[in-house]
Amino acid sequence: MPTRYGMLVDLKRCIGCYSCIMACKQDHGVVAGKRWNRVTTVGPIGKFPNVRMHYVYTQCMHCEKPPCVEACPTGALYKRPEDGIVLVDESKCRACFDLCEDACPYKALARDTARGKQTKCTLCVERLEKGEQPLCVQTCVTQALIFGKVQDLPKLMEPRTKGVPTHRLLTDQGTGPGLEYNKDPELGTIKGRRGKVYTDVT
Amino acid sequence: MPEEKLVNVFCGPHCGAYVCEFQAVVKEGKVENLRIHPKTKHPPCAVGWTNAKRLYHPDRLLYPLKRVGERGDGKWERISWDEAMDYVAKGLTEVKQKYGNESIVLYSYVAHHGSPGGAADRSVTPLRLFNLWGGCIHLFDRGNLCAAAYWQSMRRFTGTIHLARPLPKDTELMVIWSSNPVATSRRITPRTIMESKEQYGLKVVVIDPQFTETAALLADEYLPIRPGTDAALALAWLRVIIAEGLYKKDVVLNHTNALFLVRSDNGKMLREKDVGGPSDKYMVWDAKTQQARTFDTAGVEPALTGSQTVKGITVKPVWQRLIELVEPWTAAKAAEATGLPAESIVNLAREFGRKKSKIQFFPIPRFNTTSYGEYASIASEMINVLSGGIIGRMVMRENPHAHIDVGFHATHFDTQVVPNPVSKKVPVGHLAEAILNPKRYGTNIKALYLFRANPVNQHASTQKTIEALKKLDLVVVADLFMSATAQYADIVLPACTYLERSSIREASPVGVGGWTIYYDLPRQLYYCDKAVEPLGESKDDYDITRLLAQKLGMGQDYPWRNAEEWIADNLEKAKENPKYPWLKDVTIDRLKREGIVDVPIPTPPIDWNMPTPSGRVEFYNEELIDMGYEPLPVYLPPRESPEGSPELYKKYPLQLLTSKFKLRPNSSYGNQPELREMYTPDVLMNPEDAAPRGIKDGDKVTVFNDRGQIHLKASVKEAIRPGVVRIYQGQWPADGNVNLLSSDELTLYGENPTYNTGLVNIRKA
Numbered sequence: 001m002p003t004r005y006g007m008l009v010d011l012k013r014c015i016g017c018y019s020c021i022m023a024c025k026q027d028h029g030v031v032a033g034k035r036w037n038r039v040t041t042v043g044p045i046g047k048f049p050n051v052r053m054h055y056v057y058t059q060c061m062h063c064e065k066p067p068c069v070e071a072c073p074t075g076a077l078y079k080r081p082e083d084g085i086v087l088v089d090e091s092k093c094r095a096c097f098d099l100c101e102d103a104c105p106y107k108a109l110a111r112d113t114a115r116g117k118q119t120k121c122t123l124c125v126e127r128l129e130k131g132e133q134p135l136c137v138q139t140c141v142t143q144a145l146i147f148g149k150v151q152d153l154p155k156l157m158e159p160r161t162k163g164v165p166t167h168r169l170l171t172d173q174g175t176g177p178g179l180e181y182n183k184d185p186e187l188g189t190i191k192g193r194r195g196k197v198y199t200d201v202t
Numbered sequence: 203m204p205e206e207k208l209v210n211v212f213c214g215p216h217c218g219a220y221v222c223e224f225q226a227v228v229k230e231g232k233v234e235n236l237r238i239h240p241k242t243k244h245p246p247c248a249v250g251w252t253n254a255k256r257l258y259h260p261d262r263l264l265y266p267l268k269r270v271g272e273r274g275d276g277k278w279e280r281i282s283w284d285e286a287m288d289y290v291a292k293g294l295t296e297v298k299q300k301y302g303n304e305s306i307v308l309y310s311y312v313a314h315h316g317s318p319g320g321a322a323d324r325s326v327t328p329l330r331l332f333n334l335w336g337g338c339i340h341l342f343d344r345g346n347l348c349a350a351a352y353w354q355s356m357r358r359f360t361g362t363i364h365l366a367r368p369l370p371k372d373t374e375l376m377v378i379w380s381s382n383p384v385a386t387s388r389r390i391t392p393r394t395i396m397e398s399k400e401q402y403g404l405k406v407v408v409i410d411p412q413f414t415e416t417a418a419l420l421a422d423e424y425l426p427i428r429p430g431t432d433a434a435l436a437l438a439w440l441r442v443i444i445a446e447g448l449y450k451k452d453v454v455l456n457h458t459n460a461l462f463l464v465r466s467d468n469g470k471m472l473r474e475k476d477v478g479g480p481s482d483k484y485m486v487w488d489a490k491t492q493q494a495r496t497f498d499t500a501g502v503e504p505a506l507t508g509s510q511t512v513k514g515i516t517v518k519p520v521w522q523r524l525i526e527l528v529e530p531w532t533a534a535k536a537a538e539a540t541g542l543p544a545e546s547i548v549n550l551a552r553e554f555g556r557k558k559s560k561i562q563f564f565p566i567p568r569f570n571t572t573s574y575g576e577y578a579s580i581a582s583e584m585i586n587v588l589s590g591g592i593i594g595r596m597v598m599r600e601n602p603h604a605h606i607d608v609g610f611h612a613t614h615f616d617t618q619v620v621p622n623p624v625s626k627k628v629p630v631g632h633l634a635e636a637i638l639n640p641k642r643y644g645t646n647i648k649a650l651y652l653f654r655a656n657p658v659n660q661h662a663s664t665q666k667t668i669e670a671l672k673k674l675d676l677v678v679v680a681d682l683f684m685s686a687t688a689q690y691a692d693i694v695l696p697a698c699t700y701l702e703r704s705s706i707r708e709a710s711p712v713g714v715g716g717w718t719i720y721y722d723l724p725r726q727l728y729y730c731d732k733a734v735e736p737l738g739e740s741k742d743d744y745d746i747t748r749l750l751a752q753k754l755g756m757g758q759d760y761p762w763r764n765a766e767e768w769i770a771d772n773l774e775k776a777k778e779n780p781k782y783p784w785l786k787d788v789t790i791d792r793l794k795r796e797g798i799v800d801v802p803i804p805t806p807p808i809d810w811n812m813p814t815p816s817g818r819v820e821f822y823n824e825e826l827i828d829m830g831y832e833p834l835p836v837y838l839p840p841r842e843s844p845e846g847s848p849e850l851y852k853k854y855p856l857q858l859l860t861s862k863f864k865l866r867p868n869s870s871y872g873n874q875p876e877l878r879e880m881y882t883p884d885v886l887m888n889p890e891d892a893a894p895r896g897i898k899d900g901d902k903v904t905v906f907n908d909r910g911q912i913h914l915k916a917s918v919k920e921a922i923r924p925g926v927v928r929i930y931q932g933q934w935p936a937d938g939n940v941n942l943l944s945s946d947e948l949t950l951y952g953e954n955p956t957y958n959t960g961l962v963n964i965r966k967a
């Protein structure tokens with residue numbers, strides 16, 4: 001069975017500090033105004049002072065059936081068969097931009113208009129090859145992000161989720177997202193691209 | 203392929219961690235990237251990750267500038283370093299000759315923590331120069347901008363900065379009071395608390411008017427207190443602890459001055475010599491013999507309550523005075539003052555009293571910067587002491603930042619600073635007041651020489667600071683950018699980032715760790731190696747000081763040719779001192795190579811010997827009487843508040859909080875594009891306050907009071923008490939600088955500005 005990577009996002013831990021975003025931007029040279037990963041504030045929900053608020057980390061889900069890849073007319077976006085990582089082959093990207101961005105339900109693409117290339121999270125392939133974890137995971141100040149091969153994840157997650165089932169975002173889109181979330185479904189809504197909405201975790 | 207070099211560096215802009223070590227990836231003389239340090243693996247925060255970008259920020263000042271228009275006109279002329287320093291030396295000399303050294307203010311503050319010149323050594327390098335040159339008013343010497351109310355009250359209470367707060371893993375209850383460590387100490391504190399919650403079931407109570415990140419992520423219980431009423435809560439809490447016997451009597455008797463007798467006529471402690479005895483010793487009422495005896499008499503049984511007459515003097519034990527003080531503070535009364543449910547107050551007091559292992563945690567509490575922050579600080583620490591929350595302490599050196607005395611900072615402080623011939627001191631937050639109102643501190647300030655600080659933006663009452671700077675004969679500012687303050691300078695000197703200079707800092711695996719919950723941490727030295735040469739003509743602060751020394755004919759006092767030499771020489775001096783045997787294996791090469799060097803210092807024993815006049819925790823402080831303050835903590839409504847200024851409140855019915863923001867250590871990095879794109883400057887208000895003003899979430903609004911007005915976006919959210927609004931401090935003028943609204947009134951004797959006491963109103967823009 002080919003490797004597939006996944007991540008658990010511990011919503012009890014994410015403090016919305018954006019260290020993951022800034023680290024990623026610095027390391028990958030993500031252009032101004034764009035991000036490969038995001039943190040969305042959800043809440044406050046309820047009436048003061050009985051309120052809840054949390055931060056939801058998202059990034060490219062390295063989907064099992066990535067619609068961005070399907071939408072891309074040139075084959076620039078592709079899924080590596082050996083490990084399922086979705087990447088951009090820049091030499092093929094013709095900067096149509098909207099096609100893939102509209103297809104992605106997770107706002108995960110970050111166009112570089114100056115270079116005329118689509119860009120996105122690479123899951124830090126260069127680090128994975130050296131046996132390191134992705135930088136966002138390394139830099140997470142609360143260790144809210146747990147990374148691993150999909151088959152190892154349940155074991156890694158156990159201490160955090162304590163048997164509570166994990167959830168994925170926007171499963172109705174049928175893309176098979178690779179990130180799981182541990183919080184009960186009280187997330188409210190997160191606005192996705194062009195009015196699409198992250199419904200409550202399902 | 204050009205060669206890639208990894209250089210050990212640290213970030214240290216006076217955030218909650220103070221310093222984080224990481225590595226700069228340098229290629230062809232350029233910092234290409236940053237890396238998490240392999241030794242700590244502790245990641246930098248979002249701010250830290252932008253440091254390489256900040257180095258190459260397009261707005262960096264790259265050569266010295268001389269003002270050509272009026273102050274504040276923004277008209278500059280490029281000049282050489284030689285011309286600039288001639289101008290500065292001549293200007294300073296003129297002021298010195300005409301008005302004397304006491305007309306010169308040195309302001310070198312905390313915007314970078316590395317030494318030489320860092321906060322830990324109270325800016326030794328420039329201070330040495332000015333002191334040798336006849337002295338100056340050094341703004342590090344009195345008050346400070348955010349923590350002095352707490353420090354100064356602790357200095358009287360326990361004689362130390364604060365009680366060290368170890369967090370045993372199985373701590374049962376943590377009260378995070380008036381503080382938002384999830385945002386401000388994000389690097390490791392939140393994770394530690396989360397792990398304790400997950401693994402050991404730690405319960406966390408958060409007390410804050412705002413539903414902060416800390417309340418959201420950590421609180422099991424959230425108490426939305428009214429701003430500035432923390433002392434009222436503490437007094438009611440103490441009342442429950444005392445009335446229900448939830449305190450440790452042995453602590454009261456053996457480690458506090460609560461058993462000593464106080465004279466009712468003058469409020470002073472009764473001494474043996476007051477009643478005809480030979481000594482200065484404190485007296486207690488001996489329940490056994492029914493007479494006053496010195497506290498250390500063998501077999502004495504001190505009474506904690508009652509009132510007695512000794513040689514015609516009415517006396518009461520401190521404890522009795524405390525009981526009388528807290529007696530009116532029923533939960534109902536405190537509920538009225540604090541806006542918290544009476545039941546929550548009692549429950550909290552009981553729970554805290556009964557739990558075995560608990561901690562109150564407030565690294566630099568917000569109540570510090572309210573009108574009477576000292577009383578709130580002492581009252582809350584009393585709770586800790588009485589109910590066993592105190593376990594250890596940290597020694598307070600003269601240097602308030604040296605929580606961890608590794609020996610390095612102490613050495614250069616001790617060996618390099620000559621006494622300041624000028625004895626006048628001005629609280630840093632009253633720089634403008636002292637200039638505009640010379641009588642207040644008996645000063646006649648004419649010149650300001652400023653590094654690592656941005657008072658126009660960060661001192662309360664921006665307009666006043668601008669007005670004051672315009673009055674001076676000479677203003678010299680060194681900064682990376684044309685800051686709000688640099689705009690009012692005559693000469694602006696281009697400073698460099700820490701990636702372009704060598705510096706050093708005593709620290710621990712959690713940074714400086716002064717406000718952390720750790721006690722038993724290894725001590726370390728962090729080293730920041732110069733990764734690249736300073737950009738353009740910018741210079742290291744140390745080099746600037748040395749240049750000025752040469753211009754003033756004092757080059758011989760700065761024999762170290764650069765910061766690295768200075769560090770190496772100081773390290774040698776520190777190693778010669780038998781007090782610091784643990785430094786023996788530390789060398790400059792090792793520091794450069796490893797970045798972080800462990801310094802094996804034995805953890806100081808936990809004891810109750812307090813460096814106070816009585817050697818005990820001073821519940822009752824008689825010196826405060828001479829200073830005109832209450833010897834026991836009281837609650838007074840903040841000066842600007844519904845109760846403190848009812849007339850003003852009618853006009854400005856919203857209480858303003860000026861909180862610290864997670865993406866900006868004070869005003870530093872306020873212009874960093876990568877961070878700036880993550881937020882829109884806003885004022886947070888409750889829907890109850892927004893609706894009657896016709897304000898909706900996202901609307902542009904004007905926040906105003908008699909001092910000024912600023913324009914922001916309204917965040918209308920159920921995340922703050924009705925009647926209270928929050929604006930983050932540190933926003934640059936174009937983003938809405940909250941200090942246009944804040945008052946420069948100081949707290950009592952700590953003398954920091956009351957940034958969190960203020961009234962405003964809001965209208966739709």
Ligand code: SF4
Pocket residue numbers: 059060061062063066067068069086103104105106107108109120175
């Ligand atoms: S999250 Fe978006 S970009 Fe990533 S694989 Fe799925 S569809 Fe493609």
Ligand code: SF4
Pocket residue numbers: 013014015016017018019020021039055057139140141142143144145
């Ligand atoms: S670094 Fe971790 S805690 Fe911080 S925003 Fe990212 S996921 Fe959340």
Ligand code: SF4
Pocket residue numbers: 213214215217218219220221222245246247248249250251389867
């Ligand atoms: S926590 Fe402070 S010292 Fe550490 S990287 Fe962030 S801003 Fe720099």
